[in-house]
Each structure stands twice: as C-alpha cells, then as structure tokens.
Amino acid sequence: MAIFVLVHGGGHGGWCYQPVARLLQAQGHIVYAPSLTGLADRAHLLSPDVDLDTHVTDIAQLLEYEDLHNAILVGHSYGGMVITGAADRAASRVGHRVYLDAAYPENGMSLLDHAPASISPTRALGRIIDGVELVQFPDMMGPEVYGITDPAQIAWARTRLSPQPWKTFEQKLRLTNEAAMRAIPESHIICSITKPGRDMALLQHRAQGRVWDIDTGHDLMITEPGWVADKLHIIATAG
Numbered sequence: 001m002a003i004f005v006l007v008h009g010g011g012h013g014g015w016c017y018q019p020v021a022r023l024l025q026a027q028g029h030i031v032y033a034p035s036l037t038g039l040a041d042r043a044h045l046l047s048p049d050v051d052l053d054t055h056v057t058d059i060a061q062l063l064e065y066e067d068l069h070n071a072i073l074v075g076h077s078y079g080g081m082v083i084t085g086a087a088d089r090a091a092s093r094v095g096h097r098v099y100l101d102a103a104y105p106e107n108g109m110s111l112l113d114h115a116p117a118s119i120s121p122t123r124a125l126g127r128i129i130d131g132v133e134l135v136q137f138p139d140m141m142g143p144e145v146y147g148i149t150d151p152a153q154i155a156w157a158r159t160r161l162s163p164q165p166w167k168t169f170e171q172k173l174r175l176t177n178e179a180a181m182r183a184i185p186e187s188h189i190i191c192s193i194t195k196p197g198r199d200m201a202l203l204q205h206r207a208q209g210r211v212w213d214i215d216t217g218h219d220l221m222i223t224e225p226g227w228v229a230d231k232l233h234i235i236a237t238a239g
Contacts, residue, residue: 002236003068006033006221007059007086009077009102010111010164011136013040016076016157019225020232027233034062036082039162048131051167052110056085063093070095072236075102076221078168081111084181085173091180096235099188100228101218104203107175111168115197119169126166134163147191147217157222187211189231191220210235 004024006017013035021031036055038046059082063071071094075083080102087094103114112119126135138161143154175181187210188203195213203211212231217223 001028001030003030003071004032004232004236005059005062005068005071005073005083006031007073007075007079007082008033008036008039009075009079010169011039011138011141011161012076012219013042013160013162015040015160016219017221020221020229023225023229024232027229029233029236032062032066032068034058038165040160043162046130046132046165048167050132050165052081052085052169052171052173055082055168056089056173059083059086060089063090069093072096072098072232074098074100074232076100077102077218078111078164079103081105081114081173085175087184088175088177088181091177091184094184097184097186098232098235099186099190101189101191101194101220104188104198105173107178108172110170110172112170113172122169123166127163129163133166135166135169136161136164138163143219146219146222148219148222149217150223153222157219182206185210187231187235189213189220189228191216191218194218210238 008016014033017033021033024031035042036058038050073083080099122135125140143157148154186207190213192213192215221228
C-alpha cells in the first residue's frame with residue numbers, strides 16, 4: 001500500500017484524476033487528489049495573490065496536516081512545477097516524485113521559462129476579472145486542446161475546466177533544499193509527442209530508467225487511466 005498525492009495541471013482540478021484514483025484505491029492505495037487554490041472546487045478562493053508559491057504551499061501543507069510520510073507526489077503538466085517545489089519544502093515527507101507529462105523545472109525557472117512556445121501565447125487570450133489576470137479559459141482551451149477525443153470524456157471535462165491565474169505561470173520556482181529534493185527518487189510518465197522537446201538522456205539518468213511513454217493526448221490520466229494507474233502501481237511496489 002502506498003500514499004499518492006495527485007497534483008493536477010493548469011486549468012484542471014482534482015476531478016481530472018478520478019478515474020486513476022479509483023483504480024489505485026481498488027489496489028489498496030491511499031489517494032489524495034486536491035484542487036489547487038483558485039481552481040475547480042476551490043475557484044471561490046481565487047484572488048490576485050494566487051501564484052505558484054500558493055500552489056506549492058497547498059501541497060506542502062497537505063503533507064504536513066495529513067501527517068503523510070513516504071508520499072508519492074504525482075504532478076501533471078504545470079503540476080510538475082508544484083510537486084518540485086513541495087518536495088523541496090517537505091523532502092522528509094516525500095518518497096517519490098512522478099512527472100506525468102509534466103514540467104521538469106530547474107531552480108529559478110518559471111513555467112513560462114520552461115515552455116515559452118506553449119505558455120506565452122495563452123496570455124494574449126487572457127482576461128482580467130476582478131483584478132486577476134486569467135488564462136486558459138475553457139472557451140478558448142477546451143478538452144480537445146488537451147488531447148481528449150472521446151465524446152463522453154470531452155463532455156465530462158468541458159464543464160469542469162477552469163481559467164488559470166497567469167501569476168502561477170510567470171512566477172519563478174525558488175528551491176532552498178534542492179540537494180535533498182533531487183535525492184528523492186523520481187519517475188517520468190510522458191506522452192510520446194512531447195519526447196522531442198525533452199532531454200531524454202537527463203530524464204533517464206535522473207530517473208534511473210523509470211521512464212515510460214505512450215501515444216495519447218496530454219490529459220493521459222483521462223484518456224488512458226488504466227495504463228497510468230498501472231505505471232503508478234509499479235512505482236509504488238518496486239521497493
């Protein structure tokens with residue numbers, strides 16, 4: 001039995017992990033899939049102050065207040081920024097980091113720095129609402145943009161996507177305990193289409209070969225939940 005903390009990406013919420021979470025729970029694992037501040041079921045907490053640091057704090061506080069130890073942090077997309085920061089803050093509570101088609105940042109890097117070609121254009125389509133600069137509105141970036149093709153999955157996701165605070169993409173990640181964070185084992189589960197933009201040799205080295213890829217959409221926890229859950233179970237039981 002393992003403890004998973006599943007962290008979603010931009011514009012999503014804990015809801016996107018429901019299919020994977022159910023499969024992991026059926027295998028006896030404990031699963032947390034929180035929504036980050038200002039998104040999905042926590043959209044009512046949106047404010048001009050919400051940034052990357054807010055979301056790192058969300059996960060670090062979850063680890064602390066739930067008194068979790070040896071937790072497996074899984075970050076999808078932007079969630080890779082979040083789990084890297086949370087593992088830096090709470091290294092003693094984290095047993096593994098899993099990057100699920102995710103950002104893989106270095107110290108001092110923002111998501112905008114990490115993926116300028118895909119992140120920068122979203123700002124031009126953003127809006128300022130109640131003093132908050134928001135991007136990735138569902139009417140501009142629907143489920144299809146994330147590689148979901150099944151009509152039922154599209155309908156399910158479309159009503160749940162949220163706009164993302166721009167500050168979360170622009171703020172740089174600051175690591176203060178990087179050596180301890182990097183010492184935590186890591187794995188990478190990615191979509192084949194993103195491989196050309198990744199330093200695969202670095203990932204293979206740091207993950208000691210724990211790298212899998214699949215030909216599917218970016219929201220692989222929705223499009224291929226069984227495959228993703230299987231790889232997470234392998235990570236949990238590898239010892």
